[in-house]
Amino acid sequence: MSSLGKKYIMALSGLALVGFACGHMVGNLQMFLHPDWINEYAYKLQHLPYGLLWVVRIVMLTCVVAHMVTAVMLVIENYKARPEKYVAKANLQASFASRTMKYSGVILLAFIVFHIMHFTVQNIHPEFLHLETTLEGVGTIHHVYDKLLPLDRTTVHDVYSMVAHGFSLKFWYVSVFYIISMGLLCFHLMHGISSMFQSLGLRNDLWRKRLDRVALAAAVFVFIGFASLPLAGLLGIIEPITPLIASH
Amino acid sequence: MSERNISVTLKVWRQKNASVPGAFEIYKVDSVSTSSSFLEMMDLLNEQLIEEDKDPIAFDHDCREGICGTCSMVIDGIPHGKKALQTTCQLHMRSFNDGDNITIEPYRSKPFPVMRDLIVDREPMDAIMQAGGFVDQRIGAAQDANALPISKEIADKSMDAASCIGCGACVAVCPNASAMLLTSAKVGQLNLLPQGKPEKDRRALNMVRAMDGAGFGNCTNIGECEAACPKGVSLDFIAKMNRDYAVASAKEFFGVVG
Ligand code: HEM
Numbered sequence: 001m002s003s004l005g006k007k008y009i010m011a012l013s014g015l016a017l018v019g020f021a022c023g024h025m026v027g028n029l030q031m032f033l034h035p036d037w038i039n040e041y042a043y044k045l046q047h048l049p050y051g052l053l054w055v056v057r058i059v060m061l062t063c064v065v066a067h068m069v070t071a072v073m074l075v076i077e078n079y080k081a082r083p084e085k086y087v088a089k090a091n092l093q094a095s096f097a098s099r100t101m102k103y104s105g106v107i108l109l110a111f112i113v114f115h116i117m118h119f120t121v122q123n124i125h126p127e128f129l130h131l132e133t134t135l136e137g138v139g140t141i142h143h144v145y146d147k148l149l150p151l152d153r154t155t156v157h158d159v160y161s162m163v164a165h166g167f168s169l170k171f172w173y174v175s176v177f178y179i180i181s182m183g184l185l186c187f188h189l190m191h192g193i194s195s196m197f198q199s200l201g202l203r204n205d206l207w208r209k210r211l212d213r214v215a216l217a218a219a220v221f222v223f224i225g226f227a228s229l230p231l232a233g234l235l236g237i238i239e240p241i242t243p244l245i246a247s248h
Numbered sequence: 249m250s251e252r253n254i255s256v257t258l259k260v261w262r263q264k265n266a267s268v269p270g271a272f273e274i275y276k277v278d279s280v281s282t283s284s285s286f287l288e289m290m291d292l293l294n295e296q297l298i299e300e301d302k303d304p305i306a307f308d309h310d311c312r313e314g315i316c317g318t319c320s321m322v323i324d325g326i327p328h329g330k331k332a333l334q335t336t337c338q339l340h341m342r343s344f345n346d347g348d349n350i351t352i353e354p355y356r357s358k359p360f361p362v363m364r365d366l367i368v369d370r371e372p373m374d375a376i377m378q379a380g381g382f383v384d385q386r387i388g389a390a391q392d393a394n395a396l397p398i399s400k401e402i403a404d405k406s407m408d409a410a411s412c413i414g415c416g417a418c419v420a421v422c423p424n425a426s427a428m429l430l431t432s433a434k435v436g437q438l439n440l441l442p443q444g445k446p447e448k449d450r451r452a453l454n455m456v457r458a459m460d461g462a463g464f465g466n467c468t469n470i471g472e473c474e475a476a477c478p479k480g481v482s483l484d485f486i487a488k489m490n491r492d493y494a495v496a497s498a499k500e501f502f503g504v505v506g
């Protein structure tokens with residue numbers, strides 16, 4: 001594949017990941033509302049019709065794999081293109097973020113794997129699987145399958161308490177890892193969000209400066225949104241509504 | 249600035265030919281006039297070396313006025329030295345201080361192997377040009393100036409791209425040894441003009457393929473090339489080439505390449 005073809009893949013898969021990350025982040029912020037908000041939201045996502053949840057999961061997985069495999073190919077080719085290094089190499093203007101994309105990317109991959117094991121598969125803390133709570137007949141669950149289900153009380157997975165336990169002081173190192181990873185995501189996006197426009201040929205001198213600012217703002221916005229939860233956990237602001245039962 | 253004489257210590261890459269390893273040598277040059285150019289300082293050093301019965305340092309140069317793109321040293325880690333918008337031959341010793349240590353290396357990239365000392369083989373740039381850096385129609389004698397209207401903006405943009413002197417500093421400075429700035433300038437200067445339009449798609453496709461084939465690295469949109477370019481060629485041309493190539497690839501898929 002041509003060098004530019006690979007750049008298009010990086011940009012398009014990166015765009016999809018950014019879109020996902022923004023939506024995910026806003027969804028997470030419901031943790032700061034009444035527990036029913038996130039629990040109902042999570043219940044609905046889990047019960048999306050037509051297997052939509054798996055469609056989204058497979059699209060995201062494809063994007064992560066495409067992004068990662070292409071990144072590895074690019075990095076190897078770039079490494080081979082300069083077999084002998086300079087002894088004195090000056091840096092003229094390249095930002096720290098732009099020079100460390102491969103490092104921030106690799107740590108993000110480790111983060112993504114851990115994060116999925118932590119809150120999706122829940123095999124880091126298997127007892128998370130047993131957190132349950134009930135929702136009173138709320139929301140539009142009635143309409144999800146285009147039929148009206150009588151819904152007085154539904155037992156749902158208590159996602160609110162799972163996150164609150166996950167980020168509790170007892171597991172402070174997990175929260176710290178999350179915050180550091182989100183800092184790296186912030187750096188990755190500071191370069192990435194502007195860079196993808198260049199890769200796709202949708203940037204000029206004037207817009208480069210504007211997009212650099214948009215990228216910075218978006219990256220910081222994503223960072224604050226994501227990092228606020230583990231931070232709130234460290235500060236003891238969110239408290240679980242269901243206690244953990246140790247599994248044997 | 250008044251003229252002075254300074255001494256500098258140079259750490260220069262010496263290599264007999266492409267097949268033997270090279271190494272740095274240290275040389276001291278005294279009484280260098282601050283009015284002399286960097287290349288004149290190198291001449292002075294070479295005279296000194298010849299006097300001592302040593303091999304003079306081989307380096308590329310031709311016009312010595314910043315238009316041919318032949319001079320090609322990496323001075324303290326920056327191709328053409330620390331001053332923006334100038335070539336090595338335009339760099340003057342007044343930019344240095346008495347007692348400075350200066351490291352001089354050849355361009356480093358796989359497609360540009362070192363031939364001798366500071367001279368690298370830049371032939372892959374010719375391969376890129378031969379793949380599409382031309383207009384394939386008979387143009388005959390020069391036509392009337394207004395026969396083919398071109399807007400001022402387009403003419404200016406094309407001229408900006410055409411100011412690329414093909415020195416290869418962009419490849420040398422790029423952390424990935426990518427030749428995107430050079431290639432995009434050469435694609436852009438013709439793709440912008442009506443004379444270049446009929447072959448716009450195949451030019452983008454063929455020149456990018458020649459660039460890839462030569463083993464250059466991939467652009468990571470970092471912008472070091474633009475900063476080091478002695479002619480200030482803009483990253484905009486890379487964006488334009490990315491756009492032209494995407495459109496051309498789509499047209500190629502449907503068999504309607506222009
Ligand atoms: C799976 C782990 C990841 C790895 C190994 C990785 C690696 C990379 C690398 C090496 C680049 C190219 C850097 C360059 O061209 O300068 C890149 C670009 C980018 N990444 Fe990632 N990344 C990962 C995850 C992510 C995530 C989670 C997002 C978004 C939320 C993201 C968004 C982007 C964007 C928008 C770009 C810019 C694409 C372009 O330059 O056109 N990446 N990534």
Ligand code: FES
Binds near residue numbers: 316
């Ligand atoms: S020698 Fe011609 S540009 Fe420097």
